[in-house]
């Protein structure tokens with residue numbers, strides 16, 4: 070199966086678990102537990118990614134980043150957001166120097182007021 074649309078397909082599956090039986094679905098269980106549990110998993114997987122990277126273990130890094138992306142997608146769904154919106158944001162940044170983007174953020178921070 071093509072990998073091109075994996076994020077969209079996975080987001081659809083995650084969305085379909087809303088209201089599903091927490092005994093039969095890991096995603097439904099996370100939704101059922103709520104915001105703090107979902108965000109705790111994102112934090113844990115981020116930490117496990119850092120630990121794998123410190124070990125320099127390529128296979129483990131890929132495994133942990135997959136866990137991190139997956140739990141980040143559950144968090145996105147929890148807040149009514151889609152991975153396509155993240156991809157659009159990355160596309161918007163494409164070709165824009167990270168330094169230019171940083172300067173733009175200072176004068177127009179996302180969801181905040183300028184410093």
Ligand SMILES: N=c1c2ncn([C@@H]3O[C@H](COP(=O)(O)OP(=O)(O)OP(=O)(O)O)[C@@H](O)[C@H]3O)c2ncn1[C@@H]1O[C@H](COP(=O)(O)O)[C@@H](O)[C@H]1O
Pocket residue numbers: 079082083086093094095096097113135136139
């Ligand atoms: N991609 C994933 C995926 N990646 C990781 N995980 C689960 O995320 C959990 C990771 O937790 P940890 O690594 O911390 O291990 P753990 O000790 O078992 O978890 P905790 O007890 O610490 O919470 C494990 O239970 C993994 O099985 C995932 N669970 C589901 N998916 C996808 O989501 C779909 C829907 O899943 P269900 O809702 O379970 O049907 C699946 O078909 C998959 O495509």
